[in-house]
Amino acid sequence: MDALQGGSQSGLFYSRFFRRRPEKRWKWEAIKDDVELGNSSYPMVLVQIPMYNEKEVYQLSIGAACGLSWPSDRIIIQVLDDSTDPLIKDLVEVEVQRWASQRNKHKCDYVAIFDADFQPEPDFLWRTVPFLLHNPDIALVQARWKFVNADECLMTRMQEMSLDYHFTVEQEVGSAFIAFFGFNGTQLECGESTALDEAGGWKDRTTVEDMGFSCPG
Structure with a gap:
């Protein structure tokens, strides 16, 4: 571990001191409204929240996901609850129904995943989706944890x-x-839902979906 950390620190110093950056800078432009297309000009985004007996945080997580700033007919929120405690499953179901609204069911362009104990800022999609929208070579955007x-x-x-x-x-x-580098599942924006399909999709045999997607097969 010490050798790995030493190499990483040296790399960080070299990167910052010599201003080393990826040769190709990724394009980012704010998504603009289109009067003719309306909300259909925005990508469809699927937000997934895996949960397992998350009694302490389920309300915060569902509320934060539903509070994301994005056209309401261009976002689908899925609460993936695998709780084994019947009481918690009932609580999650009640919370989901409380937030439920009519959603457009078209195929989604992008997928965002948040662990149950993470609450994204309302502008999360506005800050991350443009990287995927304007750079077709990008498969995912890793966001910072707080x-x-x-x-x-x-x-x-x-x-x-x-x-x-x-x-x-x-x-x-x-x-x-x-x-x-392998991505960390939470606060993740998976670009092009086809990237998930090409990698074999999520594997239900594992509880570490980020590792499974980083190392498909």
């Missing part, structure tokens, strides 16, 4: 430090050197 209870105790602080290192050092070095 933590709502980092200061709760020493353990949560240590966990935050560990994950911050992963995102600010390891992931940044991998991006700067255009090197492969």
